[in-house]
Amino acid sequence: MVNIEENKIVRIGRVLNDDTRPLKERFRALFTLKNIGGYAAIDQINNCFKDSSALLKHELAYCLGQMQDIRALPVLEKVLRDTSQEPMVRHEAGEALGAIGDTSVIPILEEYSRDPVIEVAETCQLALSRLKWLSDPKNSSQDLSTNPYASVDPAPPALTSDINKLKELLLDEQASLFDRYRAMFSLRNLKTDESVLALGEGLKAGSALFRHEIAFVLGQLQEEISIPHLCASLEDPDENEMVRHECAEALGSIATPDCMKALNKYLGDSKRVVHESCIIALDMCEYENSPEFQYADTLTKVSS
DSSP states (O other): OOOHHHHHHHHHHHHHTOTTSOHHHHHHHHHHHHHHOSHHHHHHHHHGGGSSOHHHHHHHHHHHHHHTOGGGHHHHHHHHHOTTSOHHHHHHHHHHHHHHTOGGGHHHHHHHTTOSSHHHHHHHHHHHHHHHHHHOGGGTTSOGGGOTTOOOOSSOOOSOOOHHHHHHHHTOTTSOHHHHHHHHHHHHHHOOHHHHHHHHHGGGSSOHHHHHHHHHHHHHHTOGGGHHHHHHHHTOTTSOHHHHHHHHHHHHHHOOHHHHHHHHHTTTOSSHHHHHHHHHHHHHHHHHTSHHHHHHHHHHHHHO
């Protein structure tokens, strides 16, 4: 007899894998599978890596990493090795391998840390640094569960809370990417106007991989003072599409009228990953401004 839960997962998987469905419905199906977890959900997510949308496939890899289930490792390794996949998809697979935290992936990360695609190489280098940091006994006392966003990050936060020092490190292009990421996540966790503005400056510093992570973090923060920085990068046609896509989704998280105006402007962008990100971001705006979300947000604030 087939398990009822498995039947449910298969039904959700059909939505995820149906390229005739609206992208926003497929994204909702993906995050439902992520929240359910387990091998059956991983299998449905795996089936979708044949899709033509780089945005969706990159999100598949992200979700597998956040699930932190070692049964997803073979899927992610296959995606990382597949050079026919878009760089942003392979990069996300490498990051997900590091997020799961199992040392068995060290050989493949070492192999692809020299990948000719710089975003992939840098991601694998970061993932190796994260695994090395996690395996060091002296770091065992640092509580990563204090992350207020409950995300599995590519690097732990730096220990200092001195914003000037963190900003200096964040913008230092001679420093290691791992240390700059550590500064980034510390600035995020501080969540002050000063720290958010420091992160905004990071959108003009360093590699595309670094800038895209800055945009992701600003989306987590949902602070309106970051909107001009995010809009400037989204509107820059010379900016890497991976960065522009992440800026669009960050604006969707903030969800003000100014954000919606910027997103509507780029719905017809020539870069598929950018215009698809605007579609998803506008759906996020609609949800953030819905009565259901406002009610849930009120309940959360009351309970805390």
